[in-house]
Amino acid sequence: MSIDLRHRVLRAMREGAWPHTAAERFGIAIATAVRWRSQDRASRSDPLPMGGDRRSGRIEAQAAFLQSLIDGKDNITLHEMQRRLADERGLKVGIGTLWRFFNRHGTTLLISTES
Structure with missing residues (x-):
């Protein structure tokens, strides 16, 4: 998923959209929207990249x-x-x-x- 998509989802939730609504609107899983919102609230920084090589x-x-x-x-x-x-x-x-x-x-x- 692109960082741009995450920014748009977070912006929608900051403007009052519920995670379920934002997830449906942007075509992502509800759990993803909830995780991004939780991370955003905890750090107030850019979401961390997902996936990729870690090992x-x-x-x-x-x-x-x-x-x-x-x-x-x-x-x-x-x-x-x-x-x-x-x-x-x-x-x-x-x-x-x-x-x-x-x-x-x-x-x-x-x-x-x-x-």
């Missing part, structure tokens, strides 16, 4: 380690990388996390997902 920082911090795994072997599986992260760094991540990491970094290696 990639954990895997991004291991970029050098992951690169060393690729540089050190001709053929390494995602499962092996996953195991090495857990064993050597104490970081448990899913195969999808590793896949998205390499995709974000434009790594175009032939990486097997088999154990």
